Amino acid sequence: MKNILRALRTERGWSQAELADRLDVSRQSVNAIETGKYDPSLPLAFSIARLFGRGIEDIFDDGLDTATAAE
Amino acid sequence: MATLGFRTANKRYKRLFWPMMALYVALILTAKWLVDEDTTPLWIRAGFAVATTAPLVAAIWAILRQARETDEYTRARQMRALAEAGAIVACGAFLVGFLQIFAVIGTIEVFWFGPAYFIAFGLSYYRNCMGPTV
Numbered sequence: 116m117k118n119i120l121r122a123l124r125t126e127r128g129w130s131q132a133e134l135a136d137r138l139d140v141s142r143q144s145v146n147a148i149e150t151g152k153y154d155p156s157l158p159l160a161f162s163i164a165r166l167f168g169r170g171i172e173d174i175f176d177d178g179l180d181t182a183t184a185a186e
Numbered sequence: 187m188a189t190l191g192f193r194t195a196n197k198r199y200k201r202l203f204w205p206m207m208a209l210y211v212a213l214i215l216t217a218k219w220l221v222d223e224d225t226t227p228l229w230i231r232a233g234f235a236v237a238t239t240a241p242l243v244a245a246i247w248a249i250l251r252q253a254r255e256t257d258e259y260t261r262a263r264q265m266r267a268l269a270e271a272g273a274i275v276a277c278g279a280f281l282v283g284f285l286q287i288f289a290v291i292g293t294i295e296v297f298w299f300g301p302a303y304f305i306a307f308g309l310s311y312y313r314n315c316m317g318p319t320v
Contacts, residue, residue, distance in 0.1 A: 139191030144259035156258050 117176045121149045123167045138162055195255035202248040206241040213238045242300070263314050271306035275299055 124134050124145075131149070135142040140159070147153035148163075154175075155163065164171045190198070217234040220226070253264040279299055285291045 135192070138257075139193055140257035141192045141260045143263075144192070144257055147259055153259050153262075159258060 116154045117151060117178065118148065118174050120145075120163065120174060123169075123174065124149075137166060189257070190255040192257040192260060195252050195257075195260075198255065199248050199252035202251075203245050206244045206248065210238065210241040210245070213241065263311065266314060267307050267311035270310040271303050274306040274310075275303045278302060 120134075124131070129137075131145045132142045135145045138145070138159070144153070148155055160171050160175060164174055167174065189195075213234070217238060221231055221234055223231075249264070249268075253261050253268070256264070282291070282294055286293065
């Protein structure tokens with residue numbers, strides 16, 4: 116799943132370790148999510164969205180548009 | 187599942203794992219110094235065997251507890267490494283077992299499957315750090 120986590124993080128000047136600290140996950144978790152190797156669970160996705168004051172769908176993109184998903 | 191987060195789970199893991207490893211080493215050294223296969227009574231030898239196993243059981247429990255309590259990605263990596271290590275050691279046990287049954291090799295102490303499991307777990311965990319993730 117694509118996401119803009121790296122952009123949001125660097126916008127705030129945080130390192131991966133700082134973001135990991137704020138989310139209480141390992142730095143490797145942040146790296147895996149940023150590089151798209153790991154898709155976070157819904158609770159973690161909500162935590163990330165809350166931390167950046169955005170909606171989940173603003174940060175994560177599953178590549179399907181709403182019209183396609185509704186079919 | 188009682189997830190505590192990466193930091194707390196890590197702290198709790200270290201607080202139990204390392205003292206247990208230190209106790210294990212101390213017990214091994216004490217046993218090496220005190221126990222003589224021929225002269226030490228059976229009950230003392232049995233006592234040392236159980237006492238030496240206890241900290242290892244605690245250490246394994248610490249690993250499983252950390253996997254339960256840590257963040258989801260670390261947990262997934264740990265569970266994968268535990269499963270891979272189990273599969274590797276099971277394959278090794280079958281191979282060694284058949285080599286013994288067909289009289290290709292002599293007796294190998296079952297004990298060595300324990301360290302083999304930890305080594306396989308460590309290698310698998312760090313391989314997962316570098317390669318494709320879950």
